[in-house]
Amino acid sequence: MPKARTIAFLAAAITLAAYNHSALAETRPCRSMEYERNAYTICEVDLHNHTVRLYWKRSDGTPYAYLSALPRALEGEAGRLLFATNAGMFDPALKPVGLYVEQGQELVHVSNRSGYGNFHMKPNGVFYISGDRAAVAETRAFLKQRPQADLATQSGPMLVINGRLHPRFDRSSTSLKAHNGVGVRANGKVIFAISQAEVSFDAFARLFRD
Numbered sequence: 001m002p003k004a005r006t007i008a009f010l011a012a013a014i015t016l017a018a019y020n021h022s023a024l025a026e027t028r029p030c031r032s033m034e035y036e037r038n039a040y041t042i043c044e045v046d047l048h049n050h051t052v053r054l055y056w057k058r059s060d061g062t063p064y065a066y067l068s069a070l071p072r073a074l075e076g077e078a079g080r081l082l083f084a085t086n087a088g089m090f091d092p093a094l095k096p097v098g099l100y101v102e103q104g105q106e107l108v109h110v111s112n113r114s115g116y117g118n119f120h121m122k123p124n125g126v127f128y129i130s131g132d133r134a135a136v137a138e139t140r141a142f143l144k145q146r147p148q149a150d151l152a153t154q155s156g157p158m159l160v161i162n163g164r165l166h167p168r169f170d171r172s173s174t175s176l177k178a179h180n181g182v183g184v185r186a187n188g189k190v191i192f193a194i195s196q197a198e199v200s201f202d203a204f205a206r207l208f209r210d
Contacts, residue, residue, distance in 0.1 A: 030083055035207050039196035043083055046189050047132045054087065054102045054151045063094040085180050085194055089119045098154030099126055104128050110154060112139055121168060124156025133210035134190045159183070159205040169202040179204045185194060
């Protein structure tokens, strides 16, 4: 099997690895696009052709902390890093604030607590992968279903819920930040989006909805 270009998502981090023939290996998963005069990078991943992984700690137990610290080659696997982005939310000690599952092991439990900040802007949710299927679930629904996850990361707020924007988003908001997020198409492909400039939550959510 030829060594393929790999991909990564998450600065806990997720990594995606391509394992098919060289033509697939050369496929660029990311592209630039503009929506409502805002620029984004969009990366589309087919789980039948790529592997998504989360990275939090090195073998010595210290957090990776930076995307630049991620391994460019996947240990013991035929693949190397294609792209990476931040994932989930972390406390000052670089521990995930909510659910964190890496290679089938639940290292941090799901959080349904209330509090301040984006993570606690309910409803929040969980991105997870089980086998070759990915999903985004509202936290309470995830707790009710308890799916078996190979990897999972919890974050907030949810952007789009059943086709509707998060109820607390305001189209006239002047709170602008750089955002990254993840969604899953009806065909099962995973979409990662990163804003190239500061945008509101409402604008970022409309990108995913539309």
